[in-house]
Amino acid sequence: MSDAQQKVNVICIKWGDKYGSDYVNTLYSMVSRNLSLPHRFVCFTDEAEGIRSEVEVKPIPKIGFEDFDEKKPWAKAHGWLKLTCFANPLSDLTGPTLFLDLDIVIVGSLDDFFTPEGDFMVIKEWDKSDATGNTSVFRFEAGAHEDALDYLKADPEKATDPVRNEQEYITQFVDRQNRLKYWPEQWCRSFKRHCIRPFPLSFFQQPRIPNDARVIIFHGKPHPDDALAGRSGKWYRKVLPTRWIAEYWQ
Template identity: 35%
Template sequence: MTAKQPVNIISILWGKAYSEEDVNILFAMIRRNTSRPVNFHLFSNEDLPDLNPAIIRHPEPAMRISPHQNRYAYRKEAGLCADDLGGLTGQRVFFFDLDVLIMDDLDELFAYPEGDKFYIINDWNSKGDRVGQATCYSFVVGTLGSVRETFEADPDPIIEQYGTASQEYLSAMVIQKYGRLNFWPEAWFQSFRFHCLPFAFMRHFQTPSLPQKGTKVLAFHGHPDIHDALAGRWSPPNIRKAARGWKRIYKACRPTPWIRDYWYES
């Protein structure tokens, strides 16, 4: 029997929103849901003494920009496009954000890409096919260097144009190179916010529902994140002020215990 080819997973960690525990959980979820060997590459400058030793550590890609320009998620959408990323040049990689649940088998997803095409989620909050949701995307290292180089050359106008929407910058640069975005099958990816939360004021009374059958990855982009949804809140009380006025109608989330059925380290 021919041994199955390893799959290269990449992720990035900075700041306080997520921790090495979240990295370990993502690693465990992916390994539970694929029959292929997993090479998990984490890019981070944080001190991570409890990181699973099987995870391959790399420093966060250093971009030639000033500290005030190294904001938002451009360190992900631009920094990880380095042509020599982690010594993986010429190899396909699959990026996963830390705020996801792996719900089902990933073998089909890992076998889906063709050639050197770039794949991403069709953004649920955008009209048309010109913005990808960067919770999960895949590319061949060495094909997207221009995304990083263009940002490094003159980041201020890019930040002024896109603000915090760094995935829109990534999408625009991929379209500039390839003429289009290639999207994963729609049924494979669901959004907790758009597909699981009840409508408006019902969020105060109903537990969020499971995503539709066939969902492989559930994304927790924006609010609430995984930690908050599990605890039954919209956002961390010690970080953000409570919603006021009419926003209290929809900025709510009941405790969601089924998350624990998928989100654990083992």
């Protein structure tokens, strides 16, 4: 077995201009500090300018689906282009592959994310009672879920009508195959749900890092830079400047 095959993979995807190269660079730095396993860090992107040289930069995979390959507007919304990471082959990657969103903050070791057995490991979505997972952090075997793309390509309307976004689509698809498993709930916590103090404490105490958290998920508003500065993104949600973000998000 070659050295490349022995390594685990950490991947991210960046398209458009919602997140700049600085988000990729910061994610690389956080992973480097918090993952002791030999690994490759790969960014699939349509814009490589500004990404640090230590990152393996590769084009977003073509999957033979015109809407995705040409990045039509709907495919760039609601995370749908994440599904391109299920291409087979996925460039030259093999083996365990951990996908990370660009706007997370890593506050603990990632080593254990490669330990649990399971075909598809993901966050249990906090506000859904069905099988839906939050795909800010998920693990799979490179090349293992091409059938999810085949199903989408065969009848895009039928595949997408019952769901709102990419994470509902992929996690419900894998769940129908009885291949879906979830991370321990303490590992991946929502900034909005688990870090911000309840009213009225939110006016006097900055958000906290929950016990045993490894990754803080920023879904919707605020983004990490907003929280660091004390911008909530919503008039009804008070967020004091969250100083610990500066320590970890670098």
